[in-house]
Amino acid sequence: MVMVAPISMGLSIIREKCLLKRWEHCFHKCMPRHLKKMSEEVIHENPWSVYKHDVYEKPDGSEGNYYYLETQGSVCIVPVLPDGRIVLVLQHRYLAEKQSIELPSGKIKEGTSALESAQRELLEETGWKATDWIKAGEFSPSNGYLKTTAHVFIAQTTDQQEQQLDDTEEIDVLYRRPDEFEDMITRGDISDGYTIAAWSLVRHRFLDRKNNTS
Amino acid sequence: MVMVAPISMGLSIIREKCLLKRWEHCFHKCMPRHLKKMSEEVIHENPWSVYKHDVYEKPDGSEGNYYYLETQGSVCIVPVLPDGRIVLVLQHRYLAEKQSIELPSGKIKEGTSALESAQRELLEETGWKATDWIKAGEFSPSNGYLKTTAHVFIAQTTDQQEQQLDDTEEIDVLYRRPDEFEDMITRGDISDGYTIAAWSLVRHRFLDRKNNTS
Structure with a gap:
């Protein structure tokens, strides 16, 4: 029996398991x-x-x-300057009790879409406006404890205004090339899971990969 | 005035800001x-x-x-077979309400170290034992909502026994090459933030990077 091509790797793996167990008729028989x-x-x-x-x-x-x-969900933005650098924020995180370098992010406010929230957060935290917005993916920040989704956007920035911070925020804006940003993650200078995961979903658009032959 | 080299990129950025603001005397004056x-x-x-x-x-x-x-913190393990493939688990996630392909992970139990918890989780979820364990880094899964740290380990596996699942778990073990695993993340087949972030911290040990010139 020839099975149709899977529509995603997830289904492909389910199918693989079906075949291994010789349950060839349907996927759902071996869904956990x-x-x-x-x-x-x-x-x-x-x-x-x-x-x-x-x-x-x-x-x-x-x-x-x-x-x-x-939670209502959150957004994490990868803002890109015309020269290719990434816009980052430096702030003190209350729960982690330390300085944290992160991609701009924030929660989705009730009654607003993920995109609207991303546009608002980018402007508030960095002052940057962007014209082109691409939904790049999403992830679950903590499958065991949080019922929420983080939505990742790439934003091509255009012009910068004043930050619009609330009374608990003090945020500095930093600019790093994609390879510099990647190095900061690799060295452990960035500890924010949202930032690390969001960048992982889009990094192939900025940096290519080659197999490590060393 | 010549300043000493920063001990980390985080401090380097603080220093950069100090210099930009012409506050050259000490870092703490411009700490948020x-x-x-x-x-x-x-x-x-x-x-x-x-x-x-x-x-x-x-x-x-x-x-x-x-x-x-x-929480007490959690662990996320990157288990590597002798042939270089990565050990992954497929399970249903209650909060995300879907199948999820992940690195083995779990919480740190009170009275046990992160390493002991990682060793226990790997054995329970996959049946694999490992001799060489490397602490590869850590991250905060959700700086806004969770006060916790996820500890990332690389484990060189040796031999496999039976899984030791509890009565709520049904976990299938999968094996993927590093480039296949990376492709699964890039395609969006993996939505677990722990898995994506943990892999991001170690991927340079398995896959090299080159600047994207396209």
């Missing part, structure tokens, strides 16, 4: 079991997130508890 | 202002994490609220 949600409770709600408790049913029929933080 | 913690309250505690509320003082003296989830 899901934990089934039985109930959902809000433990705490604030303007930024909701802390929740789900009760789920395990495959054996017994119950389990899942505690997690849910 | 910190939000000062005034109080800390536990809203909810469970075996996996603590949900907290801090009151902090803003630079203008007024008060603000910070809600966040704190």
